Amino acid sequence: MNLDFDAADLAFRDEVREFFAGSVPEEWKTRVRAGLRLSPEDLIAWQKRLAARGWGAPTWPVEHGGTGWTPTQLYIFWSEAARVDAPMQFHQGLELIGPIIYTYGNAEQKARYLPRIISADDWWCQGYSEPGAGSDLAALRTRADRDGDDYVLNGQKMWTSYAQCAQHMFTLVRTSQETRRQDGISLILVPMDAEGLRVRPIDTMDEKYHTNEVFLDDVRVPVANLIGEEGKGWTYGKVLLDRERMVAAGNAIFLTQMARGIRQAASRKVGGVALIDRPVVAAKIGQFEIEVAALQGMVLRLMDDQARGEDSGPRGSMVKLRWSQLLQAGTALWVGALGPEAAHFAGLDGTPTSPDLHYPMQGAIYSRVTSIYGGSSEIQHDIIARRALGL
Numbered sequence: 519m520n521l522d523f524d525a526a527d528l529a530f531r532d533e534v535r536e537f538f539a540g541s542v543p544e545e546w547k548t549r550v551r552a553g554l555r556l557s558p559e560d561l562i563a564w565q566k567r568l569a570a571r572g573w574g575a576p577t578w579p580v581e582h583g584g585t586g587w588t589p590t591q592l593y594i595f596w597s598e599a600a601r602v603d604a605p606m607q608f609h610q611g612l613e614l615i616g617p618i619i620y621t622y623g624n625a626e627q628k629a630r631y632l633p634r635i636i637s638a639d640d641w642w643c644q645g646y647s648e649p650g651a652g653s654d655l656a657a658l659r660t661r662a663d664r665d666g667d668d669y670v671l672n673g674q675k676m677w678t679s680y681a682q683c684a685q686h687m688f689t690l691v692r693t694s695q696e697t698r699r700q701d702g703i704s705l706i707l708v709p710m711d712a713e714g715l716r717v718r719p720i721d722t723m724d725e726k727y728h729t730n731e732v733f734l735d736d737v738r739v740p741v742a743n744l745i746g747e748e749g750k751g752w753t754y755g756k757v758l759l760d761r762e763r764m765v766a767a768g769n770a771i772f773l774t775q776m777a778r779g780i781r782q783a784a785s786r787k788v789g790g791v792a793l794i795d796r797p798v799v800a801a802k803i804g805q806f807e808i809e810v811a812a813l814q815g816m817v818l819r820l821m822d823d824q825a826r827g828e829d830s831g832p833r834g835s836m837v838k839l840r841w842s843q844l845l846q847a848g849t850a851l852w853v854g855a856l857g858p859e860a861a862h863f864a865g866l867d868g869t870p871t872s873p874d875l876h877y878p879m880q881g882a883i884y885s886r887v888t889s890i891y892g893g894s895s896e897i898q899h900d901i902i903a904r905r906a907l908g909l
């Protein structure tokens with residue numbers, strides 16, 4: 519793969535740079551710089567701005583409303599966004615269910631759902647995990663029983679992030695009992711305002727509201743909400759998990775933002791000397807930056823595989839694993855560099871209590887989840903051992 523930008527890439531970079539220069543409010547940048555995530559309302563506003571520019575779905579093909587960008591263009595887009603402290607786009611609709619709908623959905627489903635994902639008129643949540651079915655997802659027990667033109671859903675989903683602001687949930691449910699557990703699973707779209715669906719918040723230690731339990735009691739959903747074939751949900755679900763690792767690729771590029779935050783924090787003087795001027799601190803930060811740069815190389819290869827429709831093999835797992843390790847290491851480094859000031863917590867909705875403060879502590883606490891969700895680190899190690907090492 520040629521890593522040099524050609525003239526067209528450079529022109530594209532200028533175009534992206536110009537757009538970002540005028541489109542990201544200072545308040546959002548301050549939040550991103552401070553290590554905070556945007557509120558759902560702001561993320562929706564950001565998505566709408568990108569959609570208005572025609573860049574709402576950077577990873578999608580043109581025929582489904584995407585940009586059709588090459589991996590290089592995608593890399594430029596994400597790198598430029600990270601450079602100016604622009605927020606990342608919210609991924610559950612864009613990167614998880616959207617591609618499944620355009621790959622396996624029927625014409626009606628594509629027409630109904632895809633444009634509203636791009637325009638952020640619909641927010642999606644992912645209802646996969648259940649109590650007792652996380653890493654071992656095939657153990658899921660939520661049932662969808664056919665009754666005329668409806669499915670009737672009963673069961674409980676767990677850790678359903680952002681269910682509180684979603685209009686739809688894509689969910690894996692059991693439509694039949696088969697000897698091979700995976701064969702009885704289907705992928706169904708559920709409107710969040712359906713009767714019998716209840717969302718209960720889960721408190722998390724970073725003191726922000728992200729995630730929920732979702733209870734389904736006799737929830738009726740039209741059969742038209744089934745994606746693809748009944749009983750094939752596991753196949754679609756696996757594609758979706760692979761796509762989740764692509765999300766890690768975008769996240770990995772945004773680690774450069776954190777690297778800048780760490781450097782800035784390390785300009786703090788202790789005993790009259792800036793931390794960054796102490797060899798031990800400088801070496802730690804330098805090591806982190808080198809590892810972030812090395813991960814970018816792996817990300818580029820992953821994106822190239824994805825664009826050519828090639829199976830990325832274990833590379834997706836490697837990127838996901840490494841990204842989560844670096845995110846956890848980076849936030850810890852940032853907290854250490856800030857010292858006592860890192861003890862500040864932003865408001866419950868993520869509002870900074872002061873524009874001058876940074877809040878990596880909340881990010882550091884939240885970062886623990888990155889080695890659990892989207893396939894835990896142990897599961898990623900297992901995949902790498904099997905697919906890369908043939909164990």
Ligand SMILES: Cc1cc2nc3c(=O)[nH]c(=O)nc-3n(C[C@H](O)[C@H](O)[C@H](O)COP(=O)(O)OP(=O)(O)OC[C@H]3O[C@@H](n4cnc5c(N)ncnc54)[C@H](O)[C@@H]3O)c2cc1C
Pocket residue numbers: 643644645646647650651652653654676677678679680728729887890891892893894895896897900
């Ligand atoms: C904050 C948060 C947000 C989340 N958001 C969502 C969401 O929006 N939608 C959704 O569907 N899910 C979501 N999840 C769920 C997440 O995907 C699961 O937590 C994850 O798959 C792990 O499952 P589990 O919690 O049941 O743990 P378990 O699967 O019970 O794992 C417990 C421990 O055992 C280890 N382990 C399990 N199996 C193996 C094995 N075969 N080999 C070695 N070690 C193993 C795991 O690595 C882990 O350390 C979220 C989770 C969290 C914490």
